[in-house]
Amino acid sequence: MSKQQEYVFCVDSDGCAMDTMTYKHQLFFGPLAAQFFEVTNKEAFLKEWDNINLYSRTRGVNRFVGLVMGLEYAGLEGIDALKNWVATTTSLSNASLEQALAQQPSDDLQKALDWSNEVNRQIKSYKGEALAFIGARSGLEKLHELGKVYVVSSANREAVEEEWRDQGLLEYVDDLYCQDRGKKEDVIASLLQDGYSKDHLVMVGDSPGDLAAAEQNQVAFYPILVGKEAASWKALQETFSPAFVAGQVTKEGLESLKETFWKHLD
Numbered sequence: 001m002s003k004q005q006e007y008v009f010c011v012d013s014d015g016c017a018m019d020t021m022t023y024k025h026q027l028f029f030g031p032l033a034a035q036f037f038e039v040t041n042k043e044a045f046l047k048e049w050d051n052i053n054l055y056s057r058t059r060g061v062n063r064f065v066g067l068v069m070g071l072e073y074a075g076l077e078g079i080d081a082l083k084n085w086v087a088t089t090t091s092l093s094n095a096s097l098e099q100a101l102a103q104q105p106s107d108d109l110q111k112a113l114d115w116s117n118e119v120n121r122q123i124k125s126y127k128g129e130a131l132a133f134i135g136a137r138s139g140l141e142k143l144h145e146l147g148k149v150y151v152v153s154s155a156n157r158e159a160v161e162e163e164w165r166d167q168g169l170l171e172y173v174d175d176l177y178c179q180d181r182g183k184k185e186d187v188i189a190s191l192l193q194d195g196y197s198k199d200h201l202v203m204v205g206d207s208p209g210d211l212a213a214a215e216q217n218q219v220a221f222y223p224i225l226v227g228k229e230a231a232s233w234k235a236l237q238e239t240f241s242p243a244f245v246a247g248q249v250t251k252e253g254l255e256s257l258k259e260t261f262w263k264h265l266d
Contacts, residue, residue, distance in 0.1 A: 007244070013155055025049065027122075030046045037076060041074065052069050059207045060210065134230040153184075154209070184209060
C-alpha cells in the first residue's frame with residue numbers, strides 16, 4: 001500500500017492518551033515556576049496556572065508559552081529575554097533554550113532552563129502511577145489495525161516513551177514525534193511532505209494546540225474531551241475511526257466535533 005492510501009492517526013500524549021496532565025501541572029510545573037521565579041502571591045498564581053494550562057482555551061499550551069503567560073499574570077518584571085525567545089524560537093525546547101543562553105546569557109532564560117530541567121527531573125522521579133485513560137489502550141489497538149499511529153506530543157520524549165511503555169501502549173505505535181522533533185504543526189506538515197494524504201490523516205488531541213496543528217495543515221481533528229476522556233476514546237474506537245477510514249466522515253461532522261470541543265473548554 002502506498003503512503004497516499006494509508007491512514008494516519010496522530011495522537012497526543014498528556015491529557016489525551018495519558019492521564020498525566022493534571023498532576024504534572026499541579027505538583028510540578030506550577031509550584032516550581034512559583035519557586036524559581038519567586039512569585040509572591042503564590043495561591044492566585046497557581047489558580048491562574050491551572051486555568052491557563054488545564055481549564056481554558058489555552059489548555060495544553062507548550063510549557064514555555066504557559067510559563068510566560070503565568071509570569072505575565074503575576075506581573076513579573078525582567079522576563080524580556082524569555083518573552084523574546086518564546087516569540088521567536090523555532091523549537092520551544094530545552095535544547096533550543098540552551099543555545100539561546102550560550103549566545104546571550106540572561107537571568108530569566110537561565111531560570112526558565114533550570115525550572116524546565118527540574119520539572120523533568122521531578123516528573124521522572126515521581127513515584128505515583130502515570131495511567132492511560134480508560135479506553136485509550138483498546139482505542140489505540142483499533143487505530144493501529146486501521147493505519148499508522150504516531151505519537152505527536154510537545155512533551156519530553158523520555159517521559160512519553162517511559163509512560164507509554166509502562167501502560168502497554170507502545171506496541172500500537174509506529175513512531176514518536178515529541179518535543180525533540182519540533183512543533184506539532186511542523187510534524188504533521190512533514191508527514192504530508194513524506195507522501196501521506198491530507199484526507200487520510202487525523203490529529204487526535206485534547207487541547208487547542210492539537211486543533212490548531214490540524215487546521216494549519218487542513219487535516220481532520222478528533223477531540224478527547226477533558227473530563228469525558230473514556231467516552232471520547234470509546235466513540236473514537238467504535239464510531240469515528242471506522243467511519244473515517246470508510247470515507248464516511250463529512251465536513252459537517254468534523255465541524256460539529258470542533259464546536260463540541262470549544263464549548264467544552266468555555
